[in-house]
Amino acid sequence: MNRAEEAAAFFRSELGFHRLFVEMKRKYESLGRVGGVVSLASFSENEREAIAAFFGRDVSRVSLPAFERQLERTRFAGVGLIELLEHYFGEPLVPKKEQRQAAEKERERFFGHLAHEHPWLEDICGQRFIQAAYEANREELAAAIRLVGAALRRLPLGSYERLPLFAQRIAGDPHAFDLSTLPGKVLLSALQATVLGEWDVTSVESVNELLQSVGLLREDILNFATCANLLAETKKGPHPVFTAAVEANSALNAPLRDVLSLIRAYPANGGIVYVVENAGVFSTLLDTRAPLVCANGQMNLATMRLLDLLAASGAKLHYSGDFDPEGLKMADRFLERYGSAAVPWRYSVDDYFAATPSVHLPPERLAKLASVASTPLQPVKEAIAKTEKAGYQEAIISRLLGDIKS
Numbered sequence: 001m002n003r004a005e006e007a008a009a010f011f012r013s014e015l016g017f018h019r020l021f022v023e024m025k026r027k028y029e030s031l032g033r034v035g036g037v038v039s040l041a042s043f044s045e046n047e048r049e050a051i052a053a054f055f056g057r058d059v060s061r062v063s064l065p066a067f068e069r070q071l072e073r074t075r076f077a078g079v080g081l082i083e084l085l086e087h088y089f090g091e092p093l094v095p096k097k098e099q100r101q102a103a104e105k106e107r108e109r110f111f112g113h114l115a116h117e118h119p120w121l122e123d124i125c126g127q128r129f130i131q132a133a134y135e136a137n138r139e140e141l142a143a144a145i146r147l148v149g150a151a152l153r154r155l156p157l158g159s160y161e162r163l164p165l166f167a168q169r170i171a172g173d174p175h176a177f178d179l180s181t182l183p184g185k186v187l188l189s190a191l192q193a194t195v196l197g198e199w200d201v202t203s204v205e206s207v208n209e210l211l212q213s214v215g216l217l218r219e220d221i222l223n224f225a226t227c228a229n230l231l232a233e234t235k236k237g238p239h240p241v242f243t244a245a246v247e248a249n250s251a252l253n254a255p256l257r258d259v260l261s262l263i264r265a266y267p268a269n270g271g272i273v274y275v276v277e278n279a280g281v282f283s284t285l286l287d288t289r290a291p292l293v294c295a296n297g298q299m300n301l302a303t304m305r306l307l308d309l310l311a312a313s314g315a316k317l318h319y320s321g322d323f324d325p326e327g328l329k330m331a332d333r334f335l336e337r338y339g340s341a342a343v344p345w346r347y348s349v350d351d352y353f354a355a356t357p358s359v360h361l362p363p364e365r366l367a368k369l370a371s372v373a374s375t376p377l378q379p380v381k382e383a384i385a386k387t388e389k390a391g392y393q394e395a396i397i398s399r400l401l402g403d404i405k406s
Contacts, residue, residue, distance in 0.1 A: 007076040008087035016050025019043060024064055025085050025093060032095035034081050037063045110138060118149040123193035129185055144183040147171055148190055155191075157215025160260065166216055179207070179218075208301040223256040225302040226294040228286050230273070230310070232265040249289055251282070256302035265309035267291035273310050274345070274404065277321035277330060281393050281400065290404045295321070295330065304337070311341035318345040320400060323352045324361065324390035325368035328377055335374040344376045346399055349383045354399065355391030357384075 011017045020038060027036040039061045040048055052058045055070055068081040076084075086093055094102075111134075115121040124130060133141040151170050164174035171177070177184045191210055192199045200206040208218055228251050232242040239262065245252040246268045267273050273291045276282050282294035293310075295303060311317060319334045319342060321327040335342045366388060372381050384390070393400075 003076060004079045004083045004087045007071075007079050007084050010076075011084070011088060014050055016047045017054075019047055020051060020062060021085060021088055024062075024067065024081070025089060027064055028082065028085065028093055029096050029099070032097055034064045034068055037061050107134065110134070110142075114142060114145050118145060118152075120152065120190050120194050121145060124186070124189040127189060130189075133182055140182065144186050147176065147183050148186045151177070151187060152190060152194070155214040155216075160212075160215050160217050163211065163216050163218050205299060205301055205304065209304070212301060217256065219256070223300050223302045224253040225256075225259055225300075225306040226251060226253050226279070226282065226296060227292060227306060228252060228282075229268045229289055229291040230265055230293075230306075231268050232262045232309070234261050235263055249286065251286060254302065254306065256300075256305070259302045259305045262306075262309055264313060265306055266313040267310070267315050271315055273307075273315045273317050274400075275307070275317055275319045275334070276393065276400075277327060278393050281320075281397060284397055285400065285404065288401065288404045291315075293317075299330070299334070307338065311338050315341070316343055317341050318343045318403075320345040320347075320393060322390065322392050323355050323357060323380065323384060324359075324392075325365050325372075325384070327393075328372045328381055328384070329368060332372045332374045332377060335376065344374075345403070346396055347377060347380050349379050351396055351399065352380050352383050352391055355393070355395040357387055357389035357391035359390040359392075361388050361390055 011021065020040075020043075023038040027038060028034065030036070040051065040059065041061075043051075048058070051062060055062075055066075064081060071077075071079060071081065071084065082093055111121065111125045115125065130141070133144070147170070151166070154170065157166075163177055167176040167178075168174040171183070175181065177187050179185065179188060188201055188207065188210070191214060192201055195210060195213055197210075197213070199210045201210075208223070211218055229246050229249070230242060230252075231246060232239040239258075241258070242252065242254075242265075244250075268291060269289070270291065273293055274285065275293045275295060276285065277295045277297060279294055279296060282292055285292055293303065293307060299307075307317060317334075317338055319331055321331050331344060331347065335344060361384070366385060369381050369385055372378075
């Protein structure tokens, strides 16, 4: 046993020194040198007595240089404090700065190696969830990145495939790319970075559109468009279900699976399609036999695809929704997406007050109005901001009916 090992063994046998050694180790790692002071204010009486015996006097605090000097006066002369602490703890002492530098170097090595295999990783590796995954389990993250790499090599698909079936084929697990999983999140971010377009991964429908752009369908049965009095065609000719629904004046929930098979859609009569936010309003207007589409509170992919076809046919899309921040944001996105084909329907300030706004809007909801940019919506946006109250589409149903019947 050399002198440093002997000194470490001695201080291990003196239990009163352990807490002091822990604090001195922290000081060194923080400063990167033998310096700083450890206060003994919170130490126990036994610990303070052991330290006082070492120094030959009572002390209220211990500086690291003073401890090293006192050590030199003992039979362990020649043993430095750092050498003693390393033998005491059985590991090298590395300053925090060096630890951070080493950790950063390892992080760069990890991502650099994977980015060499998967160049798209460079565009997303700085995202918070990626960095959190690295800290939590880097092996799991590496596996997710390689799995997504295998998926991207097969995208885009030549035809549509449901996401669970694609995941089963690539990973042997139908849930491997569920968007709640790490591989699912990595896949979504990789597509956002590599697929041309502006994609908002906080929006369910933008996510669905992004996946659909490479041939992946998250849900093509429960994702449906609610409509009435519309006609549609596939490559084989008129779609019989749409035709039958018009003849019966029935509401139709057309799944995305069917909407994607359409090559054309148009109003059964006239050149206007009335698009409403709420199902209750849609049901009331159904008796007029007007061409209708219901957004069901938030337009999904099936609804947008159907509206795309209607706009392409030359139909004018009259949109009406609620007088609240969320409703105005929906209307704003609608007007932006459909441009000259879109017509704001009953969005005047007079219509807003006719809806007898009475529901108080808290500041966090009112803040959403700031992103409403469409010019036709600015007067009603300002009115809502001023009154701080919401009105709803159902309250102006008589005006909507009057417009259709006139």
